[in-house]
Amino acid sequence: EKERLDKLREVPATTRDNQRVMLRANIGLISDINIARKNGAEGVGLYRTEFPYMARSSFPDREDQYQLYKRVIEDFKGEPVTIRTLDIGGDKALPYFTPPQEDNPFMGWRSVRVSLDNREIFQTQIEAILMAAVHGPIRLLFPMISNFEEIRSCKEIVHEAKQNLKRLGIPYEENIPLGAMIEVPAAVRISPHLAKEVDFFSLGTNDLVQYLLAADRGNNLVERYYDPLHPAVLLSIEYLAQVAKQHDTDICLCGEMATDPACLLALIGLGIRQFSISAPYIPRLKEFINSIDSTEATKLAAEILTLPESKAIRARLLEKIDNFS
Ligand code: PEP
Ligand code: MG
Numbered sequence: 001e002k003e004r005l006d007k008l009r010e011v012p013a014t015t016r017d018n019q020r021v022m023l024r025a026n027i028g029l030i031s032d033i034n035i036a037r038k039n040g041a042e043g044v045g046l047y048r049t050e051f052p053y054m055a056r057s058s059f060p061d062r063e064d065q066y067q068l069y070k071r072v073i074e075d076f077k078g079e080p081v082t083i084r085t086l087d088i089g090g091d092k093a094l095p096y097f098t099p100p101q102e103d104n105p106f107m108g109w110r111s112v113r114v115s116l117d118n119r120e121i122f123q124t125q126i127e128a129i130l131m132a133a134v135h136g137p138i139r140l141l142f143p144m145i146s147n148f149e150e151i152r153s154c155k156e157i158v159h160e161a162k163q164n165l166k167r168l169g170i171p172y173e174e175n176i177p178l179g180a181m182i183e184v185p186a187a188v189r190i191s192p193h194l195a196k197e198v199d200f201f202s203l204g205t206n207d208l209v210q211y212l213l214a215a216d217r218g219n220n221l222v223e224r225y226y227d228p229l230h231p232a233v234l235l236s237i238e239y240l241a242q243v244a245k246q247h248d249t250d251i252c253l254c255g256e257m258a259t260d261p262a263c264l265l266a267l268i269g270l271g272i273r274q275f276s277i278s279a280p281y282i283p284r285l286k287e288f289i290n291s292i293d294s295t296e297a298t299k300l301a302a303e304i305l306t307l308p309e310s311k312a313i314r315a316r317l318l319e320k321i322d323n324f325s
Helices: 002-010 031-038 050-054 062-075 112-117 119-135 148-168 185-189 191-195 205-213 220-225 231-246 261-269 279-290 294-304 310-324
Strands: 020-027 044-048 081-084 138-142 178-182 200-203 250-253 274-278
Touching: 002 279, 020 031, 020 279, 031 062, 031 279, 044 274, 062 081, 062 119, 081 200, 112 119, 112 148, 119 138, 119 148, 138 148, 138 200, 148 178, 148 191, 178 185, 178 191, 185 191, 185 205, 185 231, 191 200, 191 231, 200 231, 205 231, 231 250, 231 294, 231 310, 261 279, 261 294, 261 310, 274 279, 294 310
Parallel strands: 020 044, 020 274, 044 081, 081 138, 138 178, 178 200, 200 250, 250 274
Antiparallel strands: none
16 A cells, blocks of 8 residues: 555646645644655645744744745745744743733634734744745745734734845845735635735634634544534635635645545535645545546535535535545
8 A cells, every 4th residue: 555655646636527636735843844745745835833943942043044944945846835924822832932821822812913912023033934935935824813904914024024134135035925824713704805915825724613613622522513524614614715716815725624535525625726734644635636526526515515514514525435436
């Protein structure tokens, strides 16, 4: 079996009816780069930069961050790398940056909220990303956007970062694509406005599912409530996919749910064509995508969107998967 999956590395993911699907990697540590390349990832859809921040004893300076991001983009040899700015808080802490005690950290001071309140750290990271983007197709992604002002503020800081680098005479990429993570239900609903401000969406279903269903993604007690095939999740994704299409906004889904074939079939049916996942899943999912028909997936998606509960939805998806094989 290993040989069979190895062969898939060079084969593109294409449905039986010739719809191209992109499978990119989620990475955190430098060691993930090799794993991504070995498994045939088409670039990086999500680089979680909090990991290199966590593995140190103080905030890395601009030069250190630049060297790190440069290494990542060079290792991917021309394939796109989406770098997400710091996403701490919630369940992720830094050893040298003690967040305040909060009763409800996932609803609290996390992610881009922390960055916007620490402008110096935020701008330094953005400057390092702009500098690294000289060496290849880097895209800059802001996590956990929950309102319009936030994306405006992020863009302002990008502007200031560019001005600063220009002043210092440091080379940087002027035309870096900017993206918003859509992982808070409010962002789904205002996505038509966000689409006018950014070049791409990154759909973070790990958080979107937790926030839509009021079910902590890390709490075993509510595991059965954390359900990616809940109709509310699928309807939200359908809405976002439509908005992205109307506004011609590039969209990549980077949550774990894409690693479940039943979910992946639903997502392809809803019109998503780019996924970013943990790289070891890529060969198997490629094989799965190569076995399905996207027109039938689209028809099936329309049908499951009318169903009231996920059990019936999953049953229909599994039945379809059986028919494909
Ligand atoms: C997500 O929320 O879906 C996501 C990809 O980001 P993270 O898992 O890092 O929160
Ligand atoms: Mg998230």
